[in-house]
Amino acid sequence: MTSALPLLTAVDLHKTYTTGDAQVSALAGVSLTIDPGDFIALMGPSGCGKSTLLHLCGAMDRPTRGSVHLGDRDLGTLDDGTLTKLRRESIGFVFQFFNLLPMLTVRENIALPLLLGGTNSTSALRDATSLAQRVGLDRRLDHRPSQLSGGEMQRAAIARALVHRPILLVADEPTGNLDSANGARTLELLAELHRETQVSILLATHADEVAARADRIVRMKDGQIEREERVSARVTAAAVADAASVADAASAAEAMLGGRSRS
Numbered sequence: 001m002t003s004a005l006p007l008l009t010a011v012d013l014h015k016t017y018t019t020g021d022a023q024v025s026a027l028a029g030v031s032l033t034i035d036p037g038d039f040i041a042l043m044g045p046s047g048c049g050k051s052t053l054l055h056l057c058g059a060m061d062r063p064t065r066g067s068v069h070l071g072d073r074d075l076g077t078l079d080d081g082t083l084t085k086l087r088r089e090s091i092g093f094v095f096q097f098f099n100l101l102p103m104l105t106v107r108e109n110i111a112l113p114l115l116l117g118g119t120n121s122t123s124a125l126r127d128a129t130s131l132a133q134r135v136g137l138d139r140r141l142d143h144r145p146s147q148l149s150g151g152e153m154q155r156a157a158i159a160r161a162l163v164h165r166p167i168l169l170v171a172d173e174p175t176g177n178l179d180s181a182n183g184a185r186t187l188e189l190l191a192e193l194h195r196e197t198q199v200s201i202l203l204a205t206h207a208d209e210v211a212a213r214a215d216r217i218v219r220m221k222d223g224q225i226e227r228e229e230r231v232s233a234r235v236t237a238a239a240v241a242d243a244a245s246v247a248d249a250a251s252a253a254e255a256m257l258g259g260r261s262r263s
């Protein structure tokens with residue numbers, strides 16, 4: 001491990017949501033470090049706080065207590081405008097339900113982060129076109145999201161999340177709304193883009209075959225981190241290459257990790 005500054009350092013995060021009279025503790029003391037190039041899978045039962053942690057690490061929300069540093073910047077010291085700018089420039093998001101804008105074409109959806117960041121439209125659309133080609137959507141550039149399959153929508157969303165070259169990609173159950181073939185293809189694409197760009201990925205998932213692609217698996221329960229497993233990148237890649245299918249890769253990774261249970 002190098003002694004370089006972590007990409008992200010979250011310390012003792014607490015998040016309590018208040019709705020009416022009720023208070024829900026979603027995070028109760030979570031600390032996490034993301035190094036440059038990490039691919040982290042966040043696992044745990046529904047309601048354990050995965051999405052909340054993603055939102056805090058992605059600068060979409062603020063903790064009730066605790067701190068998040070992106071590099072050497074303490075997000076808690078930034079005003080809302082500065083935080084929004086930092087999020088737009090540095091973070092990419094992929095959601096379970098794609099969140100594409102229905103009135104825009106695929107090319108325009110992908111270009112959106114650049115356009116919001118002030119890039120001129122010719123250059124933004126050119127970059128969007130080349131990334132669309134990279135994710136296999138070259139023949140869907142002028143389609144609307146409603147004309148795409150689920151897998152195509154998620155590939156467009158992944159391109160949108162990466163077009164502005166973020167340092168961190170936050171993905172919340174990105175294969176959760178896809179059939180297994182499209183889920184596997186989406187996952188393969190994410191793994192390829194991770195290798196090509198070295199963008200750090202923090203990805204919440206329920207699926208063992210998704211987590212098997214990560215090099216760190218962080219398991220959460222009741223708003224806390226229960227344990228963490230590290231998979232060396234080399235071993236993960238070898239397991240994937242040797243396995244006949246993603247499911248086999250998951251089994252191979254499970255065996256190496258010492259019999260993780262399947263959900």
Ligand SMILES: Nc1ncnc2c1ncn2[C@@H]1O[C@H](COP(=O)(O)OP(=O)(O)O)[C@@H](O)[C@H]1O
Pocket residue numbers: 017018019024025026044045046047048049050051052053
């Ligand atoms: N905006 C919100 N308002 C109130 N409670 C919330 C909100 N978001 C999440 N929660 C609650 O916080 C807990 C953690 O939720 P979440 O982070 O979405 O978990 P996960 O993504 O692991 O399913 C759950 O009990 C959930 O109901």
Ligand SMILES: [Mg+2]
Pocket residue numbers: 050051052172204
């Ligand atoms: Mg969630």
